[in-house]
Amino acid sequence: MASKPNQKTDEITVTLTLEDDSELECVVLTTLDAGGKQYMALLPLREDGDEEEGEVYLYRYTQSADGLPVLENIESDEEYDIAAEAFDSWLDDQESNASAAMS
Secondary structure (H helix, E strand, C coil): CCEEECCCCCCEEEEEECCCCCEEEEEEEEEEEECCEEEEEEEEECCCCCECCCCCEEEEEEECCCCCEEEECCCCHHHHHHHHHHHHHHHHHHHHHHHHHHC
């Protein structure tokens, strides 16, 4: 996984290596604390660097002993449900904040 600023938006991006060894660049939407662990929500980017709409990837987020970020697959349905609920709550907060700003 590599982290770098997106040239267009200055957002942090990561490059995921998929099971077929292809790479997928994603923008980091947020990190979440839930169930005593941290998670990262990633949104895939299109080839032109714009954000795709739709699917968001959730990974367990930790740091290695030398401080480097580490993303791990969420293996259990129970843990995924905890991370997904935290993401849904974060998303609701973002929508509420956007609505309040427009008022």
